[in-house]
Amino acid sequence: MHxxxxxxxxxxxxxxxxxxxxxxxxxxxxxxxxxxxxPGDLSRYHANIARCMSCHEAFRGPVTAKxxxxxxxxxxxxxxxxxxxxxxxxxxxxxxxxxxxHTEHRGAMAQITSSAAKNPHGEFVFTATGTRxxxxxxxxxPTFGAQPTVIDNDIVRRVMxxxxxxxxxxxxxxxxxxxxx
Ligand code: HEC
Ligand code: HEC
Ligand code: HEC
Ligand code: HEC
Ligand code: HEC
Numbered sequence: 358m359h360x361x362x363x364x365x366x367x368x369x370x371x372x373x374x375x376x377x378x379x380x381x382x383x384x385x386x387x388x389x390x391x392x393x394x395x396p397g398d399l400s401r402y403h404a405n406i407a408r409c410m411s412c413h414e415a416f417r418g419p420v421t422a423k424x425x426x427x428x429x430x431x432x433x434x435x436x437x438x439x440x441x442x443x444x445x446x447x448x449x450x451x452x453x454x455x456x457x458x459h460t461e462h463r464g465a466m467a468q469i470t471s472s473a474a475k476n477p478h479g480e481f482v483f484t485a486t487g488t489r490x491x492x493x494x495x496x497x498x499p500t501f502g503a504q505p506t507v508i509d510n511d512i513v514r515r516v517m518x519x520x521x522x523x524x525x526x527x528x529x530x531x532x533x534x535x536x537x538x
Contacts, residue, residue, distance in 0.1 A: 397462035400469045401489070412461070424455045438508075440496050472497045473505065478532045485536065486516055 399406065406412070411427075412419045430449050433442040448455070458471050468474045473491045476482075483489060491497070494513050495505035507513055517524050523535060 395462055398464050399461060400463065400467055401465050402469065403461065404465060419456060419461070421452075421455045424459075425449060428455075438492055438496065441492065470497060477530050481532045481536055485532070486512060488512060 395409070398404070403412075410423075412423045414420045414423065428445075430446050433445045433449075436442045459469050460471065461469055463469070466480065468476065468491065470491075473495075476491070482494075486493075488494065491505065494508055494510070494516075496508055497505045517526075517529075520529070520535075523529070
């Protein structure tokens with residue numbers, strides 16, 4: 358096999374084009390690293406974390422060790438969601454990864470817990486009740502595909518009491534059936 362040498366005029370053109378591209382990328386990353394390199398917007402939970410390196414390690418991607426810097430065992434044991442706390446303390450003790458069940462970069466309003474990804478209520482459930490997370494009203498079983506259970510707490514009791522009889526167990530899952538957003 359013989360390779361044809363490139364015509365001499367092409368070489369500087371390619372070199373210059375490459376240099377220009379590198380400079381443009383460097384400039385754009387410096388101006389707005391988020392939109393250039395991130396695969397999608399962070400969730401509302403993490404939206405105000407400014408540094409990618411809060412979760413990522415160079416050349417390795419997101420790492421559990423970084424998650425734990427903010428979500429410590431102590432933090433979980435102070436959580437109001439007791440089943441979630443016990444469950445996560447065990448995961449940390451066994452040094453399991455967080456990333457088998459949690460994700461990111463799916464957009465500001467996306468759920469980042471795999472089993473919570475399907476929201477039958479729409480955003481309405483948050484605007485109508487002043488809550489920010491599914492976990493305000495639900496416990497999600499760690500098994501995939503399992504339906505979340507509804508917690509018997511003040512927030513849930515308050516919602517169930519509204520609706521003048523329309524809010525009944527098993528009949529109010531689809532809020533938007535009766536409510537305009
Ligand atoms: C709150 C933690 C968190 C922050 C902050 C964060 N990421 Fe991520 N990122 C993740 C998680 C978790 C994944 C894995 C998502 C998956 O595979 O489901 C990920 C995946 C990625 C990926 C896909 C490739 C890979 O490494 O898995 C890129 C690229 C990426 N992030 C870039 C960024 C950039 C750029 C920033 C800063 C603007 C950033 N991330 C900030 C958590 C974070
Ligand atoms: C810089 C601190 C910080 C880091 C690093 C961080 N988080 Fe968070 N995370 C937060 C804060 C703050 C919240 C919001 C808590 C709240 O709303 O009460 C949150 C919320 C969450 C939630 C709750 C979502 C819900 O439905 O309520 C999950 C799950 C979560 N983070 C997982 C992770 C994972 C996995 C990583 C590692 C990839 C990570 N976090 C890294 C600060 C952090
Ligand atoms: C086997 C799946 C699984 C793994 C692994 C996992 N999580 Fe979770 N996580 C969940 C589920 C399911 C929920 C919802 C919990 C509930 O309501 O009972 C949750 C909820 C959370 C919350 C919100 C808790 C609250 O009380 O508001 C945070 C924060 C969180 N996870 C962080 C982490 C971190 C950090 C790791 C790694 C150390 C991790 N998770 C590993 C499944 C998992
Ligand atoms: C079968 C119909 C129906 C479904 C489904 C339904 N609601 Fe309602 N809801 C009502 C009715 C009827 C009222 C009373 C309206 C009024 O008083 O003007 C009401 C009232 C409310 C109120 C009080 C509003 C106020 O201004 O006082 C809230 C909050 C509420 N619903 C939240 C929800 C949520 C969250 C869901 C889904 C988890 C849901 N509803 C599902 C019929 C429904
Ligand atoms: C303000 C409280 C509240 C919030 C927040 C909330 N839910 Fe619900 N959810 C309910 C109530 C109440 C029901 C109906 C329970 C019943 O019918 O007995 C329900 C039912 C469900 C069901 C059906 C369960 C079944 O057995 O059929 C799923 C799935 C669900 N919610 C997922 C979610 C997800 C995902 C989120 C977050 C995006 C979320 N919910 C946020 C109160 C809430």
